[in-house]
Amino acid sequence: MDFTRIKARVRANVGYSGTDDLSTTRVAEAINHVYTRVIPAVLNWKGLQQWVYFDLADGVATYDFNTYALDASGGNVIGTRLRTIEPPAILVVDSDQAGAIHFTYDWDGFWKQWPPYANEAEGSPTHVLNKGRTIHPRPIPDDSYVLQIMGNMRPDVLSAPDDEPVEDWSEGIILGATAEIIEDDEDDSAGYWWQLFNDRLGIDERDEKSQPLGRVKQNW
Numbered sequence: 001m002d003f004t005r006i007k008a009r010v011r012a013n014v015g016y017s018g019t020d021d022l023s024t025t026r027v028a029e030a031i032n033h034v035y036t037r038v039i040p041a042v043l044n045w046k047g048l049q050q051w052v053y054f055d056l057a058d059g060v061a062t063y064d065f066n067t068y069a070l071d072a073s074g075g076n077v078i079g080t081r082l083r084t085i086e087p088p089a090i091l092v093v094d095s096d097q098a099g100a101i102h103f104t105y106d107w108d109g110f111w112k113q114w115p116p117y118a119n120e121a122e123g124s125p126t127h128v129l130n131k132g133r134t135i136h137p138r139p140i141p142d143d144s145y146v147l148q149i150m151g152n153m154r155p156d157v158l159s160a161p162d163d164e165p166v167e168d169w170s171e172g173i174i175l176g177a178t179a180e181i182i183e184d185d186e187d188d189s190a191g192y193w194w195q196l197f198n199d200r201l202g203i204d205e206r207d208e209k210s211q212p213l214g215r216v217k218q219n220w
Helices: 003-014 024-042 107-113 170-184 190-201
Strands: 049-056 082-094 097-104 127-131 134-138 145-153
Touching: 003 024, 003 170, 024 082, 024 170, 097 145, 107 127, 107 134, 134 145, 170 190
Parallel strands: 097 127
Antiparallel strands: 049 145, 082 097, 082 145, 127 134
8 A cells, every 4th residue: 555545544534634634744754653663663573674883982882873873884874764683793893803792682681790880991892782772882892893783674754655665564554643643632532543553463452562552652
């Protein structure tokens, strides 16, 4: 289903047919929020994977996605499209040397091994922690390195009239966007639309990680 039809379906669900009542921008923003952020996160989607690179600098201890995540060229920041990262993590020492380092999401275990302020010695990183949208290499880099990690990317936004989702998510996108717009209007029926969204994607509400979703309930 293309972007034009998806927008028309959302308008019909919400009950506004004209742009005077519901702007085209608002409809497009809700659709793309659900398409690029909510659904990939809920489904833990890994359909767009690519290597992501972080330029590590001497003495710099933390690196956030939006500022430091680069593509293979090293010249384009891609952090806003980067959803999650996962092993393997490879430390590139120079153009001829590369080695795998330990990658973890275990916040408590990592800081037990590398206590903040107690062990700030610099060196060639052997471990890296990912928490949220930030990585913490340890030891803190003592020189310039490149850290190469597998990234799960968000799909590009829909913009042209004939753009279509990369996966068969059209019905879920329509339901989620409808729910977001209604929820933003503080309409009590938003829960009904989120339930339809959950049902469409096969989400079990008994799983605490998969509740009816939206900007009010989750920070995507």
